[in-house]
Amino acid sequence: MRRAAGIALWAAFLAPVALLLGWSFAWRWPWPAPLPERWQASAWTGLAATGGLGAAALRSLGIAGAVALVATSLGFVTSRSAVEARSGVALRWLLHLPFALSPVVLGVGLEYSFLRAGLAGHMVGVALAQGILAYAYAVILFCGLWNARTRAYLDGAATLGATPRQAWIRVLLPIARPLVVLCLVQTFLISWFDYALVLLIGEGRVATLTTSLYQFLLAGDLRLAAASGLILLLPPVIALAVRAQRRPPTFAGEWDL
Amino acid sequence: MVVWALVGGPMLLGVSFMAAYSLGLAGLLAHGLSFTAWAAVLRDRVTWISLGFSLWVGAASLGASIVGALLVLALRPAAAMAGEAVGVTPWFLPIAVPPMVAGLTAVLWLGNAGELARWAYALGWIRRPAEFPSPLYSRDGLGIIVTQTALVLPFLVVLFGRLARLHRVGELVEAARTLGASPVGAWRRVGTPLVLRAAAPTLGVYFLALSGAFEIPLLVGASYPTMLSIRVVQLFGQFDLSTRPQAYAVALLYTLVVAACSAIVLRARPRAARSEGA
Known part of the structure; x- marks a missing residue:
């Protein structure tokens, strides 16, 4: 019974992804056909051929990677x-x-200040604005690290003669490793998912995957929009797949401060 | 100190600038202290409708998600972890969906020419796309609420499931039942209050975040009424720059509302934690 419920749940949650896949491989999908009339991969080959979207994907990746590392x-x-x-x-x-x-x-609120500082309409400005959210999240997450047990470990290391630097590298970092990985993933996704800050701070001059998806949707090209959506789903799905292999720390640390 | 500077600094900068611009003290339209923009915003019915609509959408999305998640836990506690045989519960999947993709998926599923409308046609229930009762772009915000609920409910199932285990809710519900409570009564009077009290701060912040959502209302919301976030961008992005002070006034008004609400929500937390510890 539990297995059946699990399969039903997976099916319910994967159905939207299947629809995105269907649209991205559809050649023509007119009303009222429940399935595409013909299949083709032109949306995907088009994505590869369109330099703009490849550059947008790389830009998203670069901004999100930088935000995750710094935050x-x-x-x-x-x-x-x-x-x-x-x-x-x-x-x-x-x-x-x-x-x-x-x-x-x-x-x-930040747009005018960023404009005066020469950061608006630039990747660095977008990354800095997203960095505020990502950094706040990182602090909330890492506050869960500083519990009595961690302090006891650090005190023990100091008692045994470790310098503060040695205690951080040899004691604290190994304890914090699962949280560091979780934080890297989550802060990456905060940036990767963002549309509003890219729109406002980027001033239309910083094209990322989210802005490209919106442009495709506005233009009525559901195939390219679906393909962009699937690319946007890739990193979080990879993160979940990795999570399936290695269990992260409990949620408790994430929400406690 | 560093944390205050890195988070508080930009926030203070933003708030100060919004105040200065909306009062005519900074920016391109600065001509000295003026309350014109504030008077226009506070007199404009659309401001209050947008604020009310934002709070309605946030409350309805969160309320539906809470009820759904509690039902999942009450009816089949094991369902919260169903599918974990493959290493990760499927309830985690919607957490991995960006709001922009959720909006796109809602359009493809629930639109007048979406997949559900096509199935309805195949079953002979409708003959034209316009006959399909799509919740998208409706003035009551149903499309936004449905899409946001689809994203939030699974997260709450995971959160409530973990909190229920942490607070041994299952054992307490069992104890209530051995003392004569009905299954529904045990969950309503024991399980639900415990889980909701433990999750209250997270739910409070979530409510505010849902009320300020942007991407999903942008894709599946009606052109009127709009959420406040959309209203700000509309005023901010117009060719006529004279509406910018109003955009800043609306944004600052919303900031003050959210700051006050989040202060109340987060102040309540230590009290709850203390009572749990007692």
């Missing part, structure tokens, strides 16, 4: 000060605010 590194190093801060409730509020607030509002 995770900074979040890891500075999270301890967040845990030890006296103004715990206020800091927790500040860290959650970028998520509670619409990215549109964040983008509108």
Whole structure:
């Protein structure tokens, strides 16, 4: 029974992906046909041939990779000060605010300053704006690391003569490794999924996969939109596949601060 | 201190600029202190309709997701982890879907010429696309609510499942039943309050995030009424630059509402944690 429920669930959740695949390989899919009249791979070969979309995919990858690396590194190093801060409730509020607030509002607020700084309409500006969200998330996540057990390990290492640097590299990093991997993946996805900040800070001059998908949809080309959507699904699906192999840390650390 | 600077700095910069621009003190249209933009925004019925519509969509999406997730847990607790034989529960899958792709999928499934409409035609229920009762682009926001619920409900199933295990809800529900509670009563009076109390801060932040959603309302929302995020972009992106101060005023108004609501939500958390520990 549980196996049947599992299969039914997988089928329900994979049906939208199947529809995207169908549209991306459809040659013609007129109303009211439930399936395409003919199949072809032109959307995919078109994607490969269209330099714009390949460049958009690479740009998305580059921005998301940079955001993930910088946010995770900074979040890891500075999270301890967040845990030890006296103004715990206020800091927790500040860290959650970028998520509670619409990215549109964040983008509108930052756009003019970024314009004056020469960052608007540039990949670096988009990455910096997304970095605010990603960094806040990283700090929230790493705050779960600084529990009594981790402190006891660090104190033990210090008692045994380890320098602070040795304690970080030989004790803290191995403990934190699963969280670091999780943080890298999640902050990558925060950037990879983003559309609003790319639109507002990028000012239409930074084309990523999300903006390309919207353009295809506006133009009525559902085949290219579906193909772009499937490319957008790739990294998170790969992350889930990796998760299936190696269990990440419990959720508790992710939500506690 | 670094955390305050890296997150608070840009937020403060953004808020200060929105305030200055909307009051005529900064930006291209700065001509000295003026409350014209604020007066126009506060008098405009569309502002309040957009704010109300945003809160309605956020509440309805979250409410439907909470009810759905609690039903999954109450009816078949094992269902929350169903499919884990392959290493990862399928409930995780929608978490991997970007909002832009979710909107596209909603268009392809639920649109007037979408897959469901095609099946309805094949079954003889409709003859034209216009006859299909698509929830997309409706003025009550049903398309946005359905799409957001499809993304959030699976996440809540996973979250509630983990919280239920953490707080031993299954054992407490069993204990309530041995004391004479009905299955529904045990879940309603014991399981549901425990899970909801533990998840309250996350749900509060989620409600605000859903109310400020952008991509899904952009793809499947009606042209009127619009969510506040769409309203801000509409005012911000017009060729007529004179609406920009109003865009900043609406954005700042929303920021103040969200800041106040999130402060209330997050202040409530330590109290809940204390009572759990007691």
